[in-house]
Amino acid sequence: MDVKVMLFCMSIFFIISSIWFFLFHPCGHIQVPSPYFVLQDEGPNFNKLPDLRSVVHTYTERPKDDSNDTSLFDAKLSTDQYNSLENILNQFERMMVQLKLQNQWFLGVSSLLGSLQHHDVVPWSDGIDIFAPDHFRREILYALSVFAYNLTLFPYGLQDRLYLNEMSLDQSSPFVEINYYAIHIPNFGISIGGEYRFFKLDDVFPLVYRPFGRHWRPAPRKPINFLKYYLPIVEQTCTFHSFRSQYMPPIVVNCEELMNKFPFVNRCPIPQSEIVGEYLEQCDEYLVYPNGESAHKIRTVLDSNEVKSLLYTARYTSFECPK
CATH class of the missing domain: 1.20.5 (Single alpha-helices involved in coiled-coils or other helix-helix interfaces)
Known part of the structure; x- marks a missing residue:
């Protein structure tokens, strides 16, 4: 040609x-009748969504420093590192609201797993990943250079990495990894390292807010369906994947091996008496300790078939959903 x-x-x-x-x-x-839906030019509405700032996340002892001298499935991020990642993500979100692109970026695969399993970063993970629209990559990178003056952008192949300026760009520095997606009619394609995966658009959009640490972050509308396309598993597994050691192959264990070490989210249908007229299906998600006690309960938006799914969680036999 x-x-x-x-x-x-x-x-x-x-x-x-x-x-x-x-x-x-x-x-x-x-039409967005619920505060759980993500709007293009607004952040999460803290007056209408459950307050996450006081949610208990005392499920693990973080390393006291940044030495990373830990076993594979130990907690990886020190308190300072965790706070730095939270700072980076907050700045990125504020910028996306200013660009009116808040409803087009969302938690990446590892971070979405963390939200579903722990309501936070996966305890043994050493970073955060997000997806952003490749269609606006140039605008996003320009805006980062203008608005996020205390962030350092490091191009990494088809991805970008965001660091705090005061951090040195070495293997001990945590970063937010930005992966870029492209929409292909009539499917939704995500490009990672030159490889495309395709999803149903209505599994992803419209985006909804999910709990992630002390904040609500944009996530796919049907997060479990989304992950099944990306991580097609038939039984519950927990994977160690290092953001800082890209060439290290993922290590997989049965999540049951970690249930005595970390709490996991157990999903429950909301009580019949609390079901309202909204067409959105909701779920009560409990972060459950190994002894069966829950650290907290957060109400989320989740389809009933995903509430019942045994994937991307680990259920404690000592915990029962309220009737």
């Missing part, structure tokens, strides 16, 4: 894709 013809065809495709993106993107024109 002639080069000019090929470039012309690519230009037409780009124009059509852009028009579709702005006119028919499933999170662009949806």
Whole structure:
């Protein structure tokens, strides 16, 4: 094919894709009756969502320093490192609200697993990952250079990494990993390292807020369906994947081996008496200690089939959902 013809065809495709993106993107024109839905130009509504600032997360002792001298499935992040990651993500979110792109970025695979399993960063993880729209990558990177003046952006292949400026860019420095996704009509494609995976758009959009530490963060509408496409497993497994050691192969264990070490989220249907007229299905998620006691309960938006799913959690036999 002639080069000019090929470039012309690519230009037409780009124009059509852009028009579709702005006119028919499933999170662009949806009526949003619930504070759980993510709006393009607003952050989470703390007056209407459950307050996470006082939620108990005393499920693990963090390392006292940044030496990372820990076993694979020990807690990895020191308190300072954890707070730094939270700071980076807060700044990124504020910037995305200013760009009116808040409803187009969301928790990445590892962080989404953390939200589903622990309501936080996976205890043995050493970083945070997110997805952002490749269509706006240039605008995002420019805005980071303008608004997030105390962050350092480090390009890493098809990804970008965000560090706090005061941190040295070595293997002990935690970072937020930005992976970029692209929408392909009529499917949703995510490109990681040049590899594409495809999902149903309505498994991802419209985005909803999920608990992640002390904050509500954007996440796929059907997080378990989303992860099943990416992590097709038939039984519950827990995976160690190091953000700082990209070439280290993932190590997989049965989550039951970690249940005496860390609490896991148990999902329960909300009591029948509390079901209201909203069309959104909801779930009470309990962070449960090994002794069967719950550290906290957070109400989330989750389809009933996902509430019942045994994937991406570890259920304690000593804990029973309230009737």
